[in-house]
């Protein structure tokens with residue numbers, strides 16, 4: 001019987017586990033999970049910070065899911081090296097695991113600039129991070145959040161609802177610069193400010209100022225000083241590739257084809273660690289989103305178990321549930337002002353909708369307030385982008401939305 | 403329950419399905435054990451031809467289940483349907499973004515009803531054998547397909563990717 005190894009157990013690893021079990025009931029699956037607790041939904045961490053959910057409600061699967069015949073999980077252990085030729089993984093305590101096929105589902109970690117790292121500075125990726133932030137906030141620390149992307153915005157919002165009045169420090173000229181245009185960003189920013197978030201646009205953090213008691217504040221690019229005892233850095237993620245054979249590595253993560261296979265036979269990758277094909281331009285790229293990790297994990301699992309499944313490609317997309325103001329961004333939401341692109345905008349009281357077309361084909365949608373059509377639009381965008389790629393007419397990179 | 407076949411081109415927007423769904427949910431409250439009594443769990447956007455039937459197809463590989471961050475949406479193997487557990491739904495709109503049929507409906511009653519459920523969707527009429535919308539549909543736009551409980555037909559539907567034969571456009 002084939003033995004499968006899954007490295008990292010969250011959205012992607014779990015999806016693969018399910019797919020393998022479906023094809024090979026009772027098949028041999030060994031998973032190594034660096035985190036000791038049952039896998040939970042990271043998307044809910046901001047909610048947890050805001051006291052709006054419990055650890056139990058955050059679990060991706062109940063405990064029984066991991067206690068199935070044929071499955072064994074090494075909790076709180078880490079794969080430190082992977083020998084592709086020998087098909088052998090070495091764990092942090094020296095134990096070895098032999099496998100026929102392995103899935104790299106090690107995800108990613110927050111990117112924290114080296115000059116900021118240190119006491120009082122954290123990302124938000126794990127339950128531990130969230131517990132640390134909660135403890136500091138309870139202790140009365142003033143909080144700053146670096147990064148105006150979806151995670152930074154959600155974190156700021158959650159902390160504001162605790163009455164904390166965090167500062168959100170954003171390098172670009174608007175929040176959500178990768179997923180929203182000026183108008184949508186303005187609506188979202190107003191929503192944050194009404195909740196008590198202090199938004200600072202176009203602001204760079206030059207230096208973290210530390211004293212004997214730890215972090216005391218930040219020095220910003222314009223010379224301003226921002227006193228704070230805690231900085232949460234939400235400036236994107238870095239794939240966890242340590243210990244992996246160089247042959248599997250892509251630009252930043254693990255390069256995969258449409259079957260989620262890496263360049264090394266027997267090794268697959270899925271989720272936030274994987275560089276899969278982006279439908280916007282056909283290039284491999286990490287699109288670190290939950291539904292992508294689930295779909296890729298399932299496809300990897302199927303292929304590992306001998307079935308044939310093909311990933312249809314990633315579309316960058318995000319759903320943001322700001323209080324009273326849902327915002328969904330799909331595909332390319334900023335368009336160059338040229339003859340091939342067109343934009344249609346509709347506004348009503350409380351809603352904003354922008355559709356982006358290339359050569360008359362819908363390739364992006366930005367919905368604020370009224371989001372019910374998002375799924376229908378995504379299906380259409382998906383078809384169009386796949387069609388453009390097949391015709392050798394890929395779109396371009398998203399860049400900053402215009 | 404039997405699977406649902408949806409054919410939007412056959413729909414004339416008469417709205418009987420909506421009435422049957424909403425009313426049936428009151429009358430059969432016990433049998434359906436519905437979290438949404440008195441509310442239609444589908445929508446017809448129309449009448450522009452063909453009308454859009456926003457009704458859950460109970461996909462075998464369901465994008466909404468894939469994306470559900472709170473384990474609120476699950477495939478129920480016993481009934482072969484996609485179920486939403488309102489008590490786990492956090493209202494993140496991820497499922498709304500993923501469903502290609504637009505079948506996850508932000509609750510128009512959200513915030514006002516006793517159960518503050520952000521999203522509503524077809525519950526497959528619970529254990530009730532005949533989907534109410536299909537029974538009420540005079541044109542065959544929504545059909546209860548032949549009972550698909552046998553393993554082979556379930557496998558066939560799985561291969562087809564969707565529960566029921568959903569024709570689009």
Ligand SMILES: Cc1cc2nc3c(=O)[nH]c(=O)nc-3n(C[C@H](O)[C@H](O)[C@H](O)COP(=O)(O)OP(=O)(O)OC[C@H]3O[C@@H](n4cnc5c(N)ncnc54)[C@H](O)[C@@H]3O)c2cc1C
Nearest residue numbers: 008010011012034042078079106107108271272288289290
């Ligand atoms: C605060 C926050 C909010 C988010 N909000 C959204 C959202 O709204 N929508 C959305 O689509 N996505 C969101 N995401 C992203 C989403 O959570 C990720 O896309 C998803 O978790 C990716 O799953 P994964 O399984 O690929 O990797 P991960 O979740 O990163 O899991 C990988 C696991 O592998 C472990 N691991 C790493 N290295 C090793 C090793 N060598 N050996 C063993 N184990 C290892 C890690 O510790 C981790 O437990 C959010 C993320 C965060 C942090």
